[in-house]
Amino acid sequence: MEQENLFEMTINGRRVKAAPGELLLHVARRAGIAIPTLCDHPAVEPFGSCRLCVVEVTRESWRGWKGIMTACLYPAAEGLVVETDSDRVRHVRRNVLDMLLARCPDSALIQRLAAEYGVTRTSFTVRDNPDLCILCGLCTRVCETAATSAISTVQRGHHREVGTPWGGPPPDCIGCLACAHVCPTGHITFQEQGLTRSIWGREFELQRCGDCGKPLPLTVDQAAFLAQRQELDPSYFARCADCQRKSVAQTMGRIAGWQRLGLVQEGEEVAS
Amino acid sequence: MSTLRLVVQPQYCIGCRACEMACAFTHGTNGQVGASRCQTLTVGKEAYVPVLCLQCDHAACVQSCPVQAITQDPVTRIIHVDQEKCVRCMACTVACPFGNMHVDPMGGFVHKCDLCTGHGDYPRCAMFCPTRCLSVEREA
Numbered sequence: 001m002e003q004e005n006l007f008e009m010t011i012n013g014r015r016v017k018a019a020p021g022e023l024l025l026h027v028a029r030r031a032g033i034a035i036p037t038l039c040d041h042p043a044v045e046p047f048g049s050c051r052l053c054v055v056e057v058t059r060e061s062w063r064g065w066k067g068i069m070t071a072c073l074y075p076a077a078e079g080l081v082v083e084t085d086s087d088r089v090r091h092v093r094r095n096v097l098d099m100l101l102a103r104c105p106d107s108a109l110i111q112r113l114a115a116e117y118g119v120t121r122t123s124f125t126v127r128d129n130p131d132l133c134i135l136c137g138l139c140t141r142v143c144e145t146a147a148t149s150a151i152s153t154v155q156r157g158h159h160r161e162v163g164t165p166w167g168g169p170p171p172d173c174i175g176c177l178a179c180a181h182v183c184p185t186g187h188i189t190f191q192e193q194g195l196t197r198s199i200w201g202r203e204f205e206l207q208r209c210g211d212c213g214k215p216l217p218l219t220v221d222q223a224a225f226l227a228q229r230q231e232l233d234p235s236y237f238a239r240c241a242d243c244q245r246k247s248v249a250q251t252m253g254r255i256a257g258w259q260r261l262g263l264v265q266e267g268e269e270v271a272s
Numbered sequence: 273m274s275t276l277r278l279v280v281q282p283q284y285c286i287g288c289r290a291c292e293m294a295c296a297f298t299h300g301t302n303g304q305v306g307a308s309r310c311q312t313l314t315v316g317k318e319a320y321v322p323v324l325c326l327q328c329d330h331a332a333c334v335q336s337c338p339v340q341a342i343t344q345d346p347v348t349r350i351i352h353v354d355q356e357k358c359v360r361c362m363a364c365t366v367a368c369p370f371g372n373m374h375v376d377p378m379g380g381f382v383h384k385c386d387l388c389t390g391h392g393d394y395p396r397c398a399m400f401c402p403t404r405c406l407s408v409e410r411e412a
Contacts, residue, residue: 042357043339146338146359178338178359207366217362217375226363230336236367237336245313245323245371252323253315256283 007078018076039136132187139179169202175219209240287320291397325385336367
């Protein structure tokens with residue numbers, strides 16, 4: 001934070017510095033002010049779908065008018081006055097969590113967050129056959145950023161859910177598990193058994209180490225995709241870390257052996 | 273701030289694994305010992321090589337990360353993993369040609385040698401190395 005065009009704003013009565021283009025959520029977190037979020041992830045663009053990061057925003061020229069805004073989408077600006085834990089903010093968050101609890105009554109994370117805001121039982125009717133998905137869309141955004149947009153939200157209204165094209169095994173999926181790891185509630189699950197990994201109803205073959213034959217934590221499709229997208233040689237994804245460490249140790253050990261015998265002087269460049 | 277460079281000279285390694293212990297104790301969390309970022313491998317008979325991150329320029333881990341969670345500090349040249357940003361696709365653990373991107377056995381997250389940035393900013397393994405095998409060079 002050594003830029004010159006920093007400006008000052010107020011969060012919870014504290015004056016904090018922010019840079020142009022920064023979002024309220026990041027300014028607050030840098031200042032050590034906690035704002036709960038479910039759909040925020042630094043790897044993807046903010047989306048504002050969980051509505052949990054709402055804060056109260058005002059400035060002097062607004063003459064007392066205060067707006068409820070999502071901190072993850074609201075850009076920081078000079079002279080903003082932000083309240084992250086006012087009664088109105090807590091009230092909105094309580095309502096959001098109340099609704100999320102009606103959607104996902106079995107999610108431990110939602111239960112814990114709701115309890116923090118004083119909601120132990122939802123005041124809405126719990127939906128039929130609840131699962132753990134809060135429809136935050138983080139999985140689809142990560143898939144878009146890091147992989148192939150193999151999943152997206154499907155259907156509309158009440159029937160909206162995260163799914164694959166036509167409900168079948170997704171043809172574009174590479175089995176990288178990024179969606180499963182970013183899912184805040186653990187709705188997306190996968191199985192790994194021996195050399196196969198299954199997710200979204202599709203089975204993937206795991207890449208095998210070219211030396212020892214152990215399965216790598218990558219699928220064959222993922223290795224091919226990464227090599228192409230990151231413009232790397234496919235051989236980068238061919239051997240396991242243990243084998244690579246071993247070959248490094250052997251090379252370095254061999255050179256060290258020469259040095260011990262006095263064949264190579266210290267500091268001399270060693271070819272190959 | 274002067275930049276640090278960790279110098280590895282395997283010909284002096286006696287295989288005492290003090291570096292591994294120092295690393296594990298430095299990178300522990302919640303009162304628990306962490307996993308070592310440095311691994312001393314035995315080559316043949318009586319020859320040991322400590323293998324740890326070489327902080328490469330144009331590193332394979334940086335290039336393979338699909339979300340740019342791994343970055344190299346332009347000043348210190350240390351490669352860092354942004355754990356918040358990481359989506360755990362494990363591409364870097366396979367891509368590293370030296371096998372120095374590790375997966376935490378407990379948490380499942382990836383970690384690598386960070387030259388003890390945030391843990392005293394001085395490589396603890398070099399501090400505990402009884403020989404000259406691991407030493408620190410300072411660049412002005």
